[in-house]
Amino acid sequence: MDRTDSLLTAPTAGSPATDPAPAPAPEPVPTAAPPPAEPPRRDPRWTRPALFGLLLATALLYLWGLGASGWGNAFYSAAVQAGSESGKAFFYGSSDAANSITVDKTPASLWLMGLSVRVFGLSSWSILVPQALLGVASVGVLYAAVRRWYGPVAGLLAGAVLAVTPVATLMFRFNNPDALLVFLLVAAAYATVRAVETASTRWIALTGALVGLGFLTKMLQAFLVIPVFAGVYLLAAPTGFWRRIRQLLLSGLAVVVAAGWWVAVVELVPASARPYIGGSQHNSILELTLGYNGLGRITGDEEGSVGGAGRMGGGGGGPFSGQTGLLRMFDTEVGGQISWLLPAALILLVAGLWLAGRAARTDRTRAGLLLWGGWLLVTGLIFSFMSGIFHAYYTVALAPAVGALVGIGATVLWRARTTPAVSGAPAPGRRRGFAATVILAGTLAVTAWWSWHLLGRSADWHPWLRTAVLVVGLATAGLLLLADRLPRRVAPVLLALGAAVALAGPVAYSLQTAATAHTGSIPSAGPFVQGGFGPGGRGGFPGGGRMPGGMEFPGGQFPGGRFPGFPGGQTGGTAQNGGTAPDGTGQNGQFPAFPGGGTGVPGGQNGTGFPGGGRSQGGGMGGLLDAREPSAELKALLEADADDYTWVAATVGSNNASGYQLATREPVMPIGGFNGSDPSPTLAQFQRYVTEGRIHYFIGGGGFRANGGSNASAEIAGWVAENFTAQTVDGVTVYDLSSGEQG
DSSP states (O other): OHHHHHHHOOTTTTTOSSOOOOOOOOOOOOOOOOOOOOOOOOOOTTTTHHHHHHHHHHHHHTTTTGGGGTTSHHHHHHHHHHHHHHHHHHHHTTTTTTTBBOOSSOSSHHHOOOOHHHHHHHHHHHHHHHHHHHHHHHHHHHHHHHHHHHHHHHHHHHHHHHHHHHHHHHHHOOOSHHHHHHHHHHHHHHHHHHHHHHHHHHHHHHHHHHHHHHHHHGGGGGGGGGHHHHHHHHHHHOOOHHHHHHHHHHHHHHHHHHHHHHHHHHSSSOOGGGOOOTTTTSSSSSHHIIIIIHHHHHHHTTTTBBOOOTSSSSTTOOTTOOOTTTGGGTTTTTTTHHGGGGHHHHHHHHHHHHHHTTOOOOOEEEEEEEHHHHHHHHHHHOOOHOOSOGGGGGGGHHHHHHHHHHHEEEEEHHHHHHHHHHHOOOOHHHHHHHHHHHHEEEEHHHHHHHHHHHHHHTEEEEEEEEHHHHHHHHHHHHHHGGGGGGGHHHHHHHHHHHHHHHHHHHHHHHHHHHHHHOOOOSSOOOOOOOOOOOOOOOOGGGGGGBBBOOOOOOOOOGGOOOOOOOOOOOOOOOOOOOOOOOOOOOOOOOOOOOOTTEEETTOOOSSOOSTTTTTSSSSSSSSOOOOOOOOOHEEEEEEETTTGGGGGEEEEEEHHHHHHHHHHOOEEEEEETTTOOOOOHHHHHHHHHHTTEEEEEEEEOOOOOOBBBOOOOHHHHHHHHHHOOOETTTEEEEEEGOOOOOO
16 A cells, blocks of 8 residues: 555544444443543644645635625625624614614624624724634634544545635625534534544534524524434434433534524514514514525515515526526536535445445444535535525535535545555455446546536636646546556545646636625626626626526516516516606506616616616615615715714615615614515604604615515605605715605
């Protein structure tokens, strides 16, 4: 066995022994103490420098030029700004410091960014750097989890795959909740590994606590791994069955405590003493958890959302969901984000389980494969078939599992390949070693081909890379088949070359992602992909007729020749004409007005607010998916006498409000929450605020309602338009509510 083989096969602390596996020790009785851990083994000298290099490279990738993205997702940045000004807004995750409404998620990720802002002041860097550091930490924890059972090479490969997965590069440079969610889930997986080693109650309870904190980050998505982690512990922990059951019940209690304390506070505090729960229709965090952000994402029945199955015509899961199905993770919209090494991960998972065979119940090779493979399959299948709102960046939750399976699978197969030479195994062992070699070579060939295919979706973007990956990948795969007949010094070269080929595509996409500013609510990694999202993370309507997720409407027209309802429910128009009367009525079959007289202009013209960059023009500055910085004149208008008002302005939709709020650092009321479809405030409440002199201006524009929800935002906009005089400031419609009613 050459030196390279020994590096891949030498077990480290707690790692499985090489084939043939020793007979398992008899299970202790339930009351017996867990067996002691194996004595630690020293890693090769190069391990720490290699790990340091990986973490340093990851930090550079995630931190370089980070400020170019500005506020990133202004929806969350505005909430962070609010939390830095108000302890109440910090606790609840309010969109504004005056606590009118919360964001439509639990607030743990906002807490982390809010603490950074409180220490370093409000800036793009103080918001985004914590996200990047979470990415570096995730890579480090994934390395530690995989290394414990499979050695440093497997850990380094797993960490490298996670670091350069394009969607991971995107989300660890962005301020969505996904960065903290991934870190917490990877940490929970590490705790599960430690728990399985010695049947540790402390570690399995920590697993539950970390998953519970994941709920406080992104609600029920964190719970997708619970059956996998619990099942692996129940299968492989070296203690009696009933003790395992009791430990899992304790871990479940840890989940409930870590996730439930904040929910209990929100439910017990009277609605009058806290902000409205954004994303719900009845001011309930339980409704938000189980509905809009829960089962509604599975079924598509998300009242108040802009998507949902069957609500927009066509197939699949609605305009912000795309087509559902088994191949969703490989399609045009999602493939370049996550799927570069997904085929390899699936092949190596199956091969690894085959090699584990009928191993003992506590076999760690199989346990690790089931842990990471279960994470990948359960989460991936739910993402593939969910009919509610789905965005490609959600798939960052798959990246740790893909990385772990690639690192583990490659190591296990290489170990099986070298087993006959080590042990003098009989013919069956030699046949298994040959099969492992063929699978390794085949996996590399499939990976090279799939990278070639994905790069072909951006055919004009560095076309030489596509050819190089395919040619070098197939050649290296062929040489791997002959590895046993080649000089020993060739083996490390082949391994390094195979890893380089496998990572070339995702590295290129990640570098392009890091070099591009990303803003808005639906960012996307990598270069422009025909039929998908364009560079910079802005979705589009290529040809005037494609919605996010690949839904096409001939000639750029929406189903039935009508645009989805804006607040007020008006419909009409096509993607080729537009404009409305200033009073908010749709005329001549054109687009309905935004509240306050704005006009919808999809297709990416001069702004944002639609996936393609369409914006509300004439009525307002921002829109559904993005925010814009107001002009100096408008900013000065809003800041005048700001201390005399609770809210310097009110406008429909959280993103529309966030641009004004981040510019002025003053509370701006986002009427209706993210989509403008929440009943916050009602017309009566808004009228009372105006009478009490708490709101200075109403700004037109913003909002989008396509799946039910409250009509309060349209009622408010109509009441303002009827009773106050409009003025235009740099193309934005503004009503001075302090001037008194005009009719």
